[in-house]
Amino acid sequence: MSDSKTQRNGSSFVNPWSSGFSLRQSAEAILKGPLTRSTPFKVDVEPVKTVECDLEVYESEEAKEGVCATWLGHAGFLVQISGHVRIIFDPIFSERASPSTWIGPRRWLAPPCEPYELPEVHFIAISHNHYDHLDIQTLKDIHKRSPSAHFLVPLGVKALLVDELRLPDDQVTEKQWWESISFDIDNTQVNFICTPAQHNSGRGLLDQNHALWCSWVARCSTSTPNVDKEHSGLSLLSLRRMTANIYHAGDTGYTTPSGPCPAFSAIGKRYGPFDLAMVPIWRGASLSILGQMGYRLTAEATHTFLSTLHASPRDAVSLARDVRAQHTLGMHFGTFCGSEDESKEPLVELLDALEADHSRITGSESNGRKSTNLRESWKEMGGFGIIDVGQTITIKSK
């Protein structure tokens, strides 16, 4: 089941597994009261901030050996793999995640630089067409800086980019789940695989789910000539060596009415382990108005209404484990939100989730002590943590 492609229902895409709560469950959550007043958290966490992009790291020896990644805010990442292949995922530098410059979810944190200050990239990968992941102005600006960068999108998104950015047809590749495409960049083979996500799509009322949503795997391998000794040493065999393997989850839920979404363990089995995974930990821009009004959703309402579309921090920790991530950075939080309370809420929940996970594995009680340092925890093998917007990190490929 988890290997199946999305199905089309008329002009719409649907997840191939059961992914929605029943009307009765939703009604029950509404009747119980889905909102609660924001009150101080039991633990204090330092919210993320925007720092100046330190892009010199990309030229360092450290960066040449492994994965180099900069959080551009929300789900946007600049990543360099195998020392020279550069990819941007889901960038948004605009003030609002909206079709309008006047209304719609507004930035809480500034972008870390201007799009023209980013280094030139080879690829721009987009997970789906929601405004907070596909921002036309940002893509125009990045395209101006990297005019030959190739765009990778899920089915149904290509026409929008070709039209808005005036791109030649062969500069955009659109893929169905589990389909892949390879490129050769200076003797490095770069392979992209369009992998599943549990989400939806749409930029207006009339195009809901008309385009596909996805996550992306990007892996690099280099070939080194090797003498074939068995055949008298005359022929040369080319040995492929994987040099980097990363996963960007896009925007996704993890929960289904019958348990975890099966797609993530399938991705992990087929393509893991990953040197780096970028995983959403919040509902992003969609409900920032609640934070502005001083409210939070109750845990039950979040579970019923949102967990099939968006991963909570707890879901994200399970998702990272399913895909077999060696290092995971949380994203899709803190950038478009309505209040400082909302910028802290996912971090408080992430701390809880990591402590609970630690207790489950070691059998020890955390006693409510929140000893995990979220800014360091991603460095551990199997670790999950966060960085600031604009911060650049390096990870050695295993």
Ligand SMILES: [Zn+2]
């Ligand atoms: Zn979305």
